[in-house]
Amino acid sequence: MSSTTAKHPDVSRRSERSRKAILQASMELVGEVGYPKLTIEAIAARAGVGKQTIYRWWPSKAAVLLDAFTEVVHDQDYDSGFPDTGDIEADLKTVLRATADEFSDTAFEAPYRALAVAAATDPKLADQFVTRLREPGLKVYTERLRSGQEAGQIDPELDLDLAVELLLGPFQQRWLSRSGPLTHEFTDRLVELVLRALAPRDGKP
Amino acid sequence: MSSTTAKHPDVSRRSERSRKAILQASMELVGEVGYPKLTIEAIAARAGVGKQTIYRWWPSKAAVLLDAFTEVVHDQDYDSGFPDTGDIEADLKTVLRATADEFSDTAFEAPYRALAVAAATDPKLADQFVTRLREPGLKVYTERLRSGQEAGQIDPELDLDLAVELLLGPFQQRWLSRSGPLTHEFTDRLVELVLRALAPRDGKP
Missing domain, CATH: 1.10.10.60 (Homeodomain-like)
Incomplete structure (x- = not known):
């Protein structure tokens, strides 16, 4: 700007x-x-x-809204940085709990839902939405998982992009289709289950 | 009727x-x-x-459309039954590949997207959508995973509803937000990664 x-x-x-x-x-x-x-x-x-x-x-x-969301999301989530306490499970739980809280705030949820719905019907907007909001949003997760790989907590062979989809897909699906509540209980159990998929495979090829 | x-x-x-x-x-x-x-x-x-x-x-x-989708989905997916060859990985891959193919068929995809988008904006429609289409759709997966539990291929302690969300959430998220292609390569890798989370935990509590 x-x-x-x-x-x-x-x-x-x-x-x-x-x-x-x-x-x-x-x-x-x-x-x-x-x-x-x-x-x-x-x-x-x-x-x-x-x-x-x-x-x-x-x-x-669309450009106004994408800037608005980029700024809000950036301010809330990334300026403080994704937590890295060395405990990958605790860090992912912290962030997903905070994300669940954010989605229960109407001031954020209503506009974000409106934009997600618009993107679901408009391929060109979807493309901007993915590039401007989704990909930077996912990147901080990917980086945290990579640090987990370096610490030996995550399978070094893993496709980290797919791993992040595994973590966030069920959350976003629940949210957008309102198929279940975004409780801390849900996000905690999701993190635990996903980490079973991401753990190093001892002795396996 | x-x-x-x-x-x-x-x-x-x-x-x-x-x-x-x-x-x-x-x-x-x-x-x-x-x-x-x-x-x-x-x-x-x-x-x-x-x-x-x-x-x-x-x-x-809404009632007309829900009947229409229930019938189409029922005809295509469930009358023949969810495959149970005894190989859980092969069966899940077969079904997710078929689902990906179905979603690349405009005659199915366009109306289904329109309904999903409408449900995302209308909580009452979302409720009907979840009860009439989503829950019966997920139930066949849950049943196949339960048979996998009985065969010792799936952790007997697992919450199967969450397991199905783990499998289908990333697929539905990719589809609705157009954040990636629904290829067989994607669905195969998704199944493989999810099954790592679902496997019995040898000797673990």
Whole structure:
């Protein structure tokens, strides 16, 4: 976002306030009206900016939302870093419990569901969703599992991308299809079961 | 469906033809226009019946669609029975490969996606979707895993419902979010990885 690199501090601060207001408004609105009915006009009105301000920085409502989610997810999950206490089971349980809590927060859940549903119907949005949100989100898990491999807790031969799908697929499926509650009990048992698949195979080829 | 128990063979045959035409039309249309825009009127027109015929048998478009999917899924997957050759890995691979093929068939995929997306936005429909389609669909897997437990191939202490979520969650997640291809290579590797989690734990408590 070139606006944040503006030379004048006042302009930069104002731009940053507008940028954050736009992202916040886009999250709120998509949760309220759904993706198909979300408009740049409504985002501008809610954020208290002109719609040209939005068009100057983003080409589409999808781009606004993807930035909004990237920022929220980034702030919450990754700035503090994925925990690495040396205990892979404890660390995965901590993160999945926190993720379950996050999904029980309507302010996050409603817009995220609206975006996931829109992506499920729109292949082009799905592609952006996967590249911008899903892949970076999965990467921190992959890295934690790799550190587990180095510590001898995870099978060194394992396909870590598939391992992360095994961990997150059942969670996301439960969430999106509402086929079961996202309790800590569920996430703990999921981590325990997945780690059985990921453990080193002693003496096996 | 009381219509199928009508006394007169001619009436019964006609009713059955209408019923099948209605179910078929509902599947085609939901794939074409999506669930929100699907109407009983359009289903009736496509099936060549009066809309009162539909309302006599079903209370809503959701009920029509759930019957349509229940029948298709039932015909394709369960009448022949879940394979039980005694080799749990081979049987799960066979079924997941067939499921992947089914999901690459637009005539099935488009309506199923439309229904899954609608269920993701509508908690009441989600509830019916889970009860009518998902739970019976998962039950055949649970039963096959139970037979694997009896054969000593699956941990006898295992929570089989969670085990089935572990197997199907990554598949459904890939499908719905288009985050990866549903190839036989993927389903085979998924089965192999899941079975590592499900195997008996020799000598472990």
